[in-house]
């Protein structure tokens with residue numbers, strides 16, 4: 001008999017994914033490698049395993065069973081604070097929507113959530129459409145559309161016009177540099193702290209914060225009115241501050257007003273970039289998509305409901321979210337000891353819930369590596385299997401902007417296909433980079449083979 005063997009009723013010992021000394025698995029935790037790494041480890045070690053690196057240990061909970069568990073139990077057993085605290089500090093605050101839990105989290109979400117919804121986008125659809133129409137109008141037959149840059153420019157301006165009644169174009173590079181670098185330094189650890197001292201970063205930070213402060217001032221000067229501007233995110237924040245000044249400091253307000261850019265800019269733009277990558281890779285699917293786009297715009301700008309009801313476009317986007325989920329996992333801290341899949345996870349342990357591992361499992365999505373939008377069609381609905389599909393996270397911190405994100409991506413895809421006849425480069429091999437979420441690299445372009453309808457007609 002040996003002491004090392006656990007008794008049947010004892011918790012299982014958590015296996016550790018082997019890695020080189022000191023650095024361990026750290027390089028595999030970068031966002032563009034994370035899902036593949038966690039999926040491989042899940043196959044080898046099962047639903048609980050440790051990953052180590054640079055003196056830290058993370059316990060990973062993975063597979064559909066982990067997602068089902070997280071929906072039920074994460075609010076009680078996990079907290080968000082440690083994963084996001086350093087990001088808060090970069091904005092001079094101690095808390096924000098994503099870094100708090102419980103009643104404080106519900107209070108933030110009640111105020112910030114309204115203008116991230118699908119229905120709010122629906123009411124402001126024309127503003128979003130005018131942005132993509134402006135950018136599409138610049139393209140001619142024979143041009144190459146630079147996918148990543150195009151998506152960043154369109155989505156950032158759409159968020160600015162729709163969510164905060166602003167204009168991001170003069171600040172695009174500042175916002176990208178500031179937000180991406182801050183997340184890469186403070187959240188994903190891809191850049192050293194020193195990066196924040198570089199003059200380019202400091203300038204971008206100052207200009208981005210000045211943009212938000214100017215917007216807040218403008219909203220204070222000209223409030224919404226029944227016969228004027230409808231309330232947007234900043235108006236909602238100002239109303240909340242007026243109702244409870246002890247809760248909302250000026251810095252909280254500034255952080256929350258930046259929220260649409262921090263949470264929405266890269267996520268939605270990078271997902272749209274993957275959608276366009278797939279358009280280039282699957283010319284056989286494009287005629288059905290373009291036909292739906294034509295029908296959507298035939299009688300003028302469509303409503304969001306009409307767009308959502310277009311089956312091929314919708315399933316195409318869902319399949320991109322499955323195979324290219326830009327937020328592959330969520331990082332938390334255990335608030336108390338708990339047991340998952342027979343293993344004891346101690347209070348204080350950093351936990352990764354590998355939310356998108358099931359996206360790549362044949363047992364959830366048969367022939368999971370194949371791009372097949374039909375798997376979302378009635379009769380198959382593979383994503384309905386419990387715990388299978390979680391591109392927007394799970395539990396109380398589930399993406400507050402999923403309605404806005406899906407709506408913008410559908411709208412832009414339909415507008416692009418209505419306007420342009422696009423061809424992928426058969427020689428392009430997908431290379432992903434993390435900025436900080438995964439995106440196709442800058443070499444991805446689509447050739448404009450022709451202009452199908454003038455961009456200006458999108459708004460007619």
Ligand code: HEM
Nearest residue numbers: 097098263264267268271327330392393397399400401405
């Ligand atoms: C396809 C695009 C998007 C994806 C895949 C995505 C994914 C996610 C995920 C996985 C989370 C949870 C993070 C965690 O629990 O640690 C999250 C949170 C969040 N997202 Fe998104 N997101 C997208 C777009 C957007 C957009 C466009 C907005 C707003 C304009 C937005 C606003 C938020 C907010 C505010 C949170 C924090 C929610 C909370 O803590 O309660 N997201 N998102």
